[in-house]
Structures are given as structure tokens and as C-alpha cells.
Amino acid sequence: MAKEFPVSVWPEWNLTEKIGEGSFGKVYKAERKEGERTFYSAIKIISIPENKGELDSVRSEMDDERSTREYFRNMVEDCVQEIYTMEHFCGNSHVVSFEDFKVVEYLDEIGWDISIRMEYLTSFMDYCTGKEMTEKEVIKLGCDLSMALIYCHKLNIIHRDVKPENIFVSRFGDFKLGDFGIAREQIHTMSNMSKKGTYSYMAPEIYKGEKYDSSVDIYSLGIVLYKLMNQNRLPFLSLDKQLITYRDKESALARRMAGEKIPAPSKASAAFARIILKACAYRPEKRYHDPEEMLQDLESLRLNTAGVEKEWEKSQWELANSAELERDQLRYRIQEEEAAEELEKTQIVTPDQDLSSFRVPKKKKFYKLQKKTKSGSRSRSDSRDRNFRSTSISPWTVSMIAVIVVACIITAVYVKVVTDEDRKAQNIDNVMEILEENDNSTAQIDEFSTAIQTVKEQANTIVEELPDCKEVGKEGDRLRYYDSNGKLVKALIYPESSDDGVYEEYYYWDERLFFAYIWTGNKKELYYYDKRGKMIRWIDTDGIVHDQENDSTEYTKRGEKYWKNALQQLDE
Numbered sequence: 142m143a144k145e146f147p148v149s150v151w152p153e154w155n156l157t158e159k160i161g162e163g164s165f166g167k168v169y170k171a172e173r174k175e176g177e178r179t180f181y182s183a184i185k186i187i188s189i190p191e192n193k194g195e196l197d198s199v200r201s202e203m204d205d206e207r208s209t210r211e212y213f214r215n216m217v218e219d220c221v222q223e224i225y226t227m228e229h230f231c232g233n234s235h236v237v238s239f240e241d242f243k244v245v246e247y248l249d250e251i252g253w254d255i256s257i258r259m260e261y262l263t264s265f266m267d268y269c270t271g272k273e274m275t276e277k278e279v280i281k282l283g284c285d286l287s288m289a290l291i292y293c294h295k296l297n298i299i300h301r302d303v304k305p306e307n308i309f310v311s312r313f314g315d316f317k318l319g320d321f322g323i324a325r326e327q328i329h330t331m332s333n334m335s336k337k338g339t340y341s342y343m344a345p346e347i348y349k350g351e352k353y354d355s356s357v358d359i360y361s362l363g364i365v366l367y368k369l370m371n372q373n374r375l376p377f378l379s380l381d382k383q384l385i386t387y388r389d390k391e392s393a394l395a396r397r398m399a400g401e402k403i404p405a406p407s408k409a410s411a412a413f414a415r416i417i418l419k420a421c422a423y424r425p426e427k428r429y430h431d432p433e434e435m436l437q438d439l440e441s442l443r444l445n446t447a448g449v450e451k452e453w454e455k456s457q458w459e460l461a462n463s464a465e466l467e468r469d470q471l472r473y474r475i476q477e478e479e480a481a482e483e484l485e486k487t488q489i490v491t492p493d494q495d496l497s498s499f500r501v502p503k504k505k506k507f508y509k510l511q512k513k514t515k516s517g518s519r520s521r522s523d524s525r526d527r528n529f530r531s532t533s534i535s536p537w538t539v540s541m542i543a544v545i546v547v548a549c550i551i552t553a554v555y556v557k558v559v560t561d562e563d564r565k566a567q568n569i570d571n572v573m574e575i576l577e578e579n580d581n582s583t584a585q586i587d588e589f590s591t592a593i594q595t596v597k598e599q600a601n602t603i604v605e606e607l608p609d610c611k612e613v614g615k616e617g618d619r620l621r622y623y624d625s626n627g628k629l630v631k632a633l634i635y636p637e638s639s640d641d642g643v644y645e646e647y648y649y650w651d652e653r654l655f656f657a658y659i660w661t662g663n664k665k666e667l668y669y670y671d672k673r674g675k676m677i678r679w680i681d682t683d684g685i686v687h688d689q690e691n692d693s694t695e696y697t698k699r700g701e702k703y704w705k706n707a708l709q710q711l712d713e
Contacts, residue, residue, distance in 0.1 A: 147186060150243045150256045154182060161264065161306075170261060178611065180627040181261040182240065189216050189253045196251060210251050217244065217253045224257065227321055229296050234651070234672045235289040237262065237309055237319035261626075262317060265308035276413060279369045280443045282308070282316045283416075286362055287436035289318040294355045294432060303361035304342045305368075311651060312626065313602070341375055341390075345398050345423055356425045359435060363420025363428075370417065371406035380407060400424075412442055444591060589689065592671045593678065599650045603630050621710065628652050632710040647707040654707035668703055676700030 146156040146169060154171040161168035166187035173180050190196040190213055203209045221244065230236040238260040245254045274282075286303070293300055300307075300321060307320040340348070342364045344357035364375065372380050377393035379385070397403065400423040405414040416438050422428045429435040610622040610630060618638050622631040629652055634645040646658035657668035661682065669678035679687040679696055690696040 147254075149184065150245060150254075151184075151241070151258065154184065154258070156184065166255075171258070175627075178623060178627045183259045183261045185257045185259065187220065187255040187257070189213055189220065189255065190251070206251075213251060213253070217255065220255055223321070224255075226296070226298065230292065230321075232653070232674075233289070233292055234315060234653075235285045235317050236292065236321075237317050259319070262309035262311055262319075265305050265310055265316070268310045269305070274369055276370065276408070276410060277443075279366060280413065280439055282369070283362065283366050283439045284436060284443060285316040286318055286365075287432045287439060290355075290358050290362065290432035291436065293318075293321075293358070299353075299355050300358050300361075301347070302342075303358050303365060305365060308365075312624075313599075313651060315651075340394060344425075345400070346425065348398050354425070355431075356428050359429050359432060360421050360425075362435075363417055363422075366417045367403075367406050367421060370409040370413065372408065376403045376421075377401070397423075416442065440588070440591075589677065593669060596655055596669045600648060600656055603648050603650070607631065619710075629711055632707070634706075634710075645703070645706060647703075647710060649707070649711075652711060654704060657703045657707065659703065668700065670700075670704065674704060676704070 146159065149156050149171060151171075153173045155173065156169040156171050158170040159167060160170050160183065166185050168183055168185045171182045171184045173182075190199065196209075196213075199212055200206075200209050203212065221242075224239070224242050227239040231238060240258045240260065242255065242257045245256070247253065286308070290300070290303075298321070300318065302320065303318065307318065309317045309319050311317060342361040344353060344360040346353040347357055368375050374380055374385075375390075375393060375397075377396045378389060382389070403418060403421065403423075405411075406417060409417060416435070419427070420429055420435060429438075606624065607622055607630070610624055612620060612622055614620040614633075617635050619635065620633040621629055624630050629649050631649065632645075632647040634647075636642050636644055639645055644660035646660075647654055648656040648658075653672070653674065655670050655672075657670075659666040659668070664682035666682055667678070667680040668676055671677050676696070676699070677689055679690075679699060681687065687693070687696055
């Protein structure tokens with residue numbers, strides 16, 4: 142028997158699958174067909190009151206039926222106001238897009254259903270099933286959600302429920318924040334059980350009923366990142382126990398809310414661990430002051446190719462150099478001992494001794510120095526051998542040679558140490574020179590470079606997917622390409638249909654223009670757009686690159702012109 146779903150308030154949208162359920166409503170997958178194309182959306186239905194039990198509870202506290210109805214009507218109005226607030230998020234790349242809403246009142250009883258239609262995305266919980274996220278992926282998640290919080294806080298909105306269940310993933314791998322507490326005011330009328338699910342990520346000041354600000358969202362995000370980098374375990378939960386009991390969770394929560402110092406997540410690098418621990422600091426003043434500050438640290442870690450492993454590599458370098466120095470010192474000590482032993486073995490030849498009985502030690506290096514003079518003439522010992530005249534080797538000479546050998550060894554060790562220190566200092570100087578050249582604006586430079594690189598990566602992805610896209614239209618007029626979800630990824634306007642008589646080629650990412658290709662005869666122009674729809678690069682017909690020319694009228698006009706043309710293709 143097929144499952145029955147509520148009737149959609151939008152006749153063209155059919156509910157096909159329940160994909161989520163929480164304290165404040167149920168979420169369904171919806172689809173509509175237009176010809177051979179199928180479009181998808183997510184529809185959340187919030188019932189006020191939530192159930193008959195809540196209705197009866199409020200009735201028992203009110204004087205009459207009119208007061209009861211007014212009580213719940215106020216809740217509906219508060220909810221609608223929150224929905225209007227969500228309209229400000231439309232077009233934001235890191236927040237679940239809101240599309241439409243409707244309110245339906247019951248005829249036979251006190252109650253309302255609020256239906257909210259949003260973009261259809263993959264839940265983060267499903268995304269993580271059966272896989273372990275890498276540190277690189279977790280850092281990206283932190284960056285994406287920090288950008289979402291930046292936008293929230295600019296609108297004076299506190300999410301208050303940042304947790305994995307409220308995170309979603311686009312088909313392009315971008316992480317988005319959803320469920321903005323549409324019914325946040327309902328918290329005051331719900332039982333404590335409805336809040337249990339958020340305790341795990343709740344900031345201490347909310348838990349204790351104290352005044353709080355937007356830093357509570359930073360704390361919750363920090364706990365999310367912590368769990369992902371700690372074998373999916375929250376702070377103070379054992380990593381060795383396979384089964385975590387309810388008592389374990391309560392104990393861990395109590396320790397965290399008491400302000401006990403949180404240990405570093407087990408799988409995070411030292412640099413990433415510092416960011417996470419700062420985000421979820423017990424005292425608000427010890428946390429990041431705002432999401433912009435947190436994003437800056439995360440981006441710095443992400444954009445530096447060696448950033449994640451920087452400290453590990455540094456420690457390994459120091460360890461290797463230390464070990465090498467120790468080996469050198471040991472080797473030189475052995476050489477000194479060998480030289481000393483050879484000196485002790487040196488035989489002093491008297492005039493009465495036969496030179497035939499005199500044996501030269503094989504390892505006695507200074508004898509090699511005595512074999513020939515710089516001019517190539519025989520040494521004094523060779524002359525004595527030639528004339529069969531036996532004389533003794535001067536002890537003073539032997540001592541001097543030994544001193545010279547030891548001095549050479551000491552000098553070599555010193556040069557080695559000094560060279561290593563100079564190399565370290567030079568590396569530091571080079572880094573400082575780069576920072577000074579960039580005038581401490583590396584964050585801005587990195588942001589622009591990342592935007593350009595993102596455009597290139599998106600273009601490559603779209604081009605690879607085009608063979609599988611559905612082509613709509615005809616050559617010589619207009620062509621559009623749609624992916625399996627019915628989203629526009631490419632639009633072509635031929636000169637015959639173009640207002641300017643040029644060939645226009647637009648590429649879309651998540652139904653937003655990011656790249657435009659304009660041909661005039663044999664000459665081409667390229668246009669790059671960031672996530673906000675702002676043109677960041679224009680390459681003109683002469684191949685001249687124009688980057689971020691905010692003061693250029695021509696630059697701005699061209700950017701706006703083709704942006705509008707691209708938007709028209711979405712509406713047609």
C-alpha cells in the first residue's frame with residue numbers, strides 16, 4: 142500500500158516523499174512536471190498547534206475559546222514575520238533558498254498549517270552516511286557556514302540552532318545553512334523534550350538562561366566542527382567505547398556546561414584545532430568576536446596549500462635537522478677518538494732503531510699530509526729514508542697536527558649549525574618580505590584569486606556535464622541546456638536573436654550566472670562573476686585583462702548589461 146502524504150497547497154507540486162521531521166514541522170520532497178522536464182523542491186509544513194495535546198494544554202489555561210484561538214493566532218503571525226525575514230536570504234549561496242509560503246486555517250478546529258517551499262538539497266546527515274570527511278572538507282564546511290552566519294548577523298538574525306541536522310549540501314558540494322527557526326517563538330510553549338536535540342550544540346549561556354548574543358551561533362558551529370574532527374564524538378565522550386549511553390552524554394554535557402577545558406579534537410591538525418577550540422570557548426569574550434574573524438582564520442588555513450600540515454612539517458623539519466646535527470656531532474666525536482688513539486699508537490724512532498721495524502698506522506690521516514710538500518718535493522721523512530738516516534718524529538709536531546685536526550672538526554660543526562640557522566632565518570625573511578609586499582592585504586588577494594579559480598573550476602564541471610544535459614531550442618536562435626534536476630546550466634543566443642547582433646554564451650552555477658562568453662565576429666570577450674553577481678574580471682577583444690575596476694564606467698556598464706541578459710534567460 143502506497144504511503145499517503147498531505148495534499149500540497151500548490152496544485153502543480155506533488156508531495157512524493159517525507160525527507161525529514163523535527164520539533165517544528167515535517168519536510169517533504171515535492172516535484173512538478175513541465176513537459177518532459179521534472180523540477181524538485183522541498184516543502185516544510187508547520188502545524189500550529191503542533192498536536193491535540195498542545196491545544197488541550199493551552200485550553201486548560203485560558204478563560205475561553207476566543208482567548209485560546211487568539212493565543213495560537215499570535216504564534217502564526219510571529220511565524221509569518223520570520224518567513225518574511227527569510228526573503229532577505231534569497232540568492233545567498235550558503236543559505237537554503239526560500240521560494241514561497243502559504244497559510245491555511247482549519248475550518249472545524251483551532252489550527253493552522255504553514256507550508257514553506259524551499260530549494261531541494263541533500264541533507265548533511267545523508268551526505269555523511271558511510272563516509273568520513275577529510276579535514277579539507279570540514280574546513281570548507283566551516284568557511285561556508287561562517288559566510289552564512291555573516292549574512293545572518295548583518296540582518297541581526299541569530300540562528301540559535303546550528304547543528305548537522307540543519308546543514309544541507311548542494312549538488313556542487315557547497316554547504317548551506319537551513320531551518321532558521323521559523324517557529325523559534327514556539328520554544329516558549331514547548332516542553333523541554335522538544336529542546337533536547339539542540340542541547341548537544343547549545344552555547345552555555347543559552348543553557349543556563351543567561352543573556353546572549355550572536356556568538357552563540359559561532360559556538361554551535363565550533364561544536365559541529367569539533368564532532369566531525371573527533372571521530373564523530375562530542376567533547377568529553379570516550380573515543381574507545383563503541384556504545385555511548387545516555388548517562389555518558391549527560392555527563393559530557395554537564396562537564397562542558399560547567400566550563401571544563403575541552404580537549405583538542407583527535408583528528409584535527411594543531412592549526413585547525415586552535416580555530417575549533419577558540420570558536421567553542423566557554424566564555425563568550427574568549428570566542429571569535431564575529432564570524433568574519435573566524436572565516437579569515439579558516440580561509441587562511443584553507444588557501445595555504447601547506448596550511449593544514451604546516452606545524453607538522455615544521456616539527457618534522459626541526460626533528461630531522463636536530464637528528465642530523467646529533468649524527469654529525471657523534472661522527473666528529475668518533476673521529477676525534479680515533480685520532481687520539483692513533484696518536485697514542487705513534488712509535489717514536491730512535492737513532493739506534495732499524496727503520497725496517499717501524500710500522501705506519503693505516504688510519505693515521507696526518508701522514509698523508511706529510512707525504513709530499515706543496516711543490517711536490519719529498520718531505521723530510523722521505524729524505525731520511527733515502528739516506529738510511531734514522532731520526533725521531535718530533536712530539537711537538539704530532540701535537541700540533543692533532544690540534545689542527547680537532548680545530549677543523551670543531552669548525553665544521555660550527556659552520557653546520559650556523560648554516561642551518563641562516564637557512565631558517567632566510568626562510569623567515571622571505572615570508573616577511575612577501576607579507577610586506579602585499580601590504581597586509583593577503584586576505585583580499587586570496588579572496589579574489591579564489592573567486593577566479595572557482596569560476597574556472599565551475600566552467601570545467603559544466604562542460605563535462607553538458608553531454609548529459611537536456612538541450613532545448615534550436616541552432617540559429619536560442620539554445621538552453623538543463624541538468625537532471627531541471628536547472629539551467631548553459632544558454633546560447635545566436636547573433637540573429639541577440640539585441641546586439643553578437644553571439645552570447647552564458648554559464649550558470651546553481652542557476653546563477655558566473656561566466657559569459659561574447660563573440661563579435663572573430664573577436665571574443667570574457668566576463669567573470671563572483672557569487673554575489675558582481676563582475677570581477679573582463680577580458681576585452683584585445684585580450685587586455687580588467688580586474689575589479691570599480692571606478693570604470695565602461696567596466697560597470699558591461700558587467701551589468703550581460704548580467705541582466707543572463708537573468709532574462711532564466712525567466713524565459
